[in-house]
Amino acid sequence: MRDDMIARKFDKLEKYVFLTVIAISLLPVLTNTFLPTMDGAAHLYNSNLINALLFENNPQIHEFFVLNQEPVPNWIGHFILAVFNLFLPSFVAEKILVLFYLIAFPLSFRALLKTIHPENYVVFSYLIFPFSYSFLFLLGFYNFSIALLLLFITLNYWIKNEDHLFSKKNIFVLFLLTTLTYFSHIFIFGLLLFFIGVHIVTKAVMTLVDNYPLQVKEAGKSVLKKSGIVLLSAFVPLLLLLNYFLSRDTPGNANFLEYSELIKWLKEIRPIIVYDFVFEATYTKKIFYVLMAMTVVSLYLQITGRFFSRGNPSPSAKGKIVLSNFWLILALSMLLFYFVLPDSDGTAGFVSVRLGLLFFIVLIIWLSTQRLPKWFTILGVLVVLYCNLRLTVYYSSVIRDLDNVAVECYEMSEKIAPNSVVLPLNYSDNWLAPHFSNYLGVDKPMVILENYECATGYFPVKWNEAKIPATLLGTTPPEQYSCLEWKSNAQSSLKKPIDYVFILGDIDSGTDSCTASIKENLEQNYSLISKTENCQLFKRKT
Structure with a gap:
């Protein structure tokens, strides 16, 4: 009884700690008028143009601009800004969008970890904070950032409800989430379907590992049914995706980065370096070493536990090993795409940075499914939080100058x-x-x-x-x-x-x-x- 009370008090205290870290991360936004980014001003301006085109009889504006009749992605951020800009100054509208992202991003990630591995989510959820102020976010890629948030939410919903997806309510919710993801960013929409597809196959393999050969037919049926649900839920955005590519010319020349540059970017965690490579890399490298140390120890413990422990794991334990490594498969997939795909093709850009960001985020999710020594995990998290604090303070000073x-x-x-x-x-x-x-x-x-x-x-x-x-x-x-x-x-x-x-x-x-x-x-x-x-x-x- 006493242990339960202590545990409840700890959980309550820890929630306040997590919220405090979120509050600290908001300071660069709250202490300035704008959040100046490369593309942020253009998003604000065009959101104001959307309102002028929709609600004002303004010949000059209509002479130069027109709303895009094609249902393209990149609408969500503009829509949010346009709605709030109807009755609020633009800098307040921007603050609402940015603060929503900075609060919801770590909370949705934490919720996903809790669903995946309730025993480990508390500690590992702190590792996401350095990735909130990513290079892409501080470039003003708000739609991409919102799409990442929707990726966490949709994956969480899928994992929670994958065995009860056949109701109209669940299909509608999945339709809404996949459609919102499409209208946020086409790249993340594609990866969302890829992630869900790999998860469906992984669950089927887990079933076979636990019950082979009794569940072969059941596993096959499950794959077909769940795949059908995904296709049904994402039918409309998939049609829009097809139309999007068919209505455009073939991309131009692909630009590939050197492998040496890509490896260097991984060591420095380039996706979270924004303003000053030398200063920020001092801390991002430390974060990289922490994540790699956790990865090496996790792999060592998993291999020695599987191959050198006495006796064989039970069927159920084997299935859990397969499912936990689903996230490792995704992380390695992102790493493969990172080295294989071009950084740009004449239309899409910063592909390597996007994939690098996703690699580290998915790697953290996988780490949360592993059983690392508590002292080792807490020490690593403390190092990451220290680096994140130093980076946040630095961002505040740079953003203040840009805001002027x-x-x-x-x-x-x-x-x-x-x-x-x-x-x-x-x-x-x-x-x-x-x-x-x-x-x-x-x-x-x-x-x-x-x-x-x-x-x-x-x-x-x-x-x-x-x-x-x-x-x-x-x-x-x-x-x-x-x-x-x-x-x-x-x-x-x-x-x-x-x-x-x-x-x-x-x-x-x-x-x-x-x-x-x-x-x-x-x-x-x-x-x-x-x-x-x-x-x-x-x-x-x-």
């Missing part, structure tokens, strides 16, 4: 009249800042002529190619500048001069003849109306 620039851009929009056409010029030396100009339009309707999402065809907003006019810098079209390009339709009879020119960084750092020509144009046709430490805004002379 983002706020400057955002506040510059007060000087811009609604529905204006703005040409951004990026002279910043910060590699994360190419889309910071989009902060101008996150809360005000305007046409910003730098919008990478509109050109891809796999985001919710596209350029309205049929109506875009010829946009001119003063009286000069973009074709006359070798160092500059912006969205314009040279064939259009409608000429529209650019209303404002926004400069991020120091234009005087450009000493080439093209930049000199731009400066001359600005001097002749535009007036400087606002200047801050990092930004300048010019307005067309009337």
Whole structure:
């Protein structure tokens, strides 16, 4: 009785510890206005455009932009931002999305571990924290990050209910989860189906190991029935996936990374290095060594327990060994894909980083199914949490500096009249800042002529190619500048001069003849109306 009371008190205390670690991880977001990322400003701007296209009769916006009629992935993050941006400032909408992810990501991972191995989930769930602020998340890949969250939730639901999937309710829930995953990110959707497929086969093998040859037919039937449920539940997103690939051209040249580079990335855990390779690798390498030490000890204990223990494992024990190693099979699959698949193919990018991230996450799930010495596990977790704390503090300082620039851009929009056409010029030396100009339009309707999402065809907003006019810098079209390009339709009879020119960084750092020509144009046709430490805004002379 007393032991039960102590255990309950420990469980309650441990939950508060876990929540405290989550709270600490939120500080970089809570202590700044924006979470400045490479693509985050573009997501906010296009979410504002979605609302303008849907709910406002705004000829200028409709002239340049149109909603993508194809049900493409990458909708979920934009949808959430657009909904909250209807009645909240953009920076609050972003905070809601980002905080939701940073809270739900570790909690959903912890819930998955609890389902898989209730005895080990408490300690091993702390290992996920360094992977919350991944390289991809801090690049602004919000849809991919949400898809990872949905991957945990869907796998958890599948494992809990796989033997009771034949009700309409369960099929509907699976349909909803797989569809949401598709509309979050196509890559994770494909991996979700792959994971579930491997799990179905693994459970069948476990059944055969436990009861061979009595359960051969039952195992076969189970595989067919469960596969049928998956196909039925994912039928709609699978059709959308087929349409997505059939409606696109063959990808371009594949770009493969050197094996030496890929191995180096694994040792450094490149998927969680963002701003400074040297500083961050000091801590990410320690995390790598902890995970590898746990892996080696787990394999050693498993091999010696299976092959050198007295007697043979019982049938049931053999089945459990097979099922626990399902996660090892997935981790090795991610590692194989990591070395075999190209890093990019002309359309998809950062493939190696995505697969590396998934490898480490799945490896942690597998480790949670192993019986490691408690002292060894706790020591490893403490090292990982220390490294995570140091990285979080460092992220806070970098994000604070980036936020200062983002706020400057955002506040510059007060000087811009609604529905204006703005040409951004990026002279910043910060590699994360190419889309910071989009902060101008996150809360005000305007046409910003730098919008990478509109050109891809796999985001919710596209350029309205049929109506875009010829946009001119003063009286000069973009074709006359070798160092500059912006969205314009040279064939259009409608000429529209650019209303404002926004400069991020120091234009005087450009000493080439093209930049000199731009400066001359600005001097002749535009007036400087606002200047801050990092930004300048010019307005067309009337």
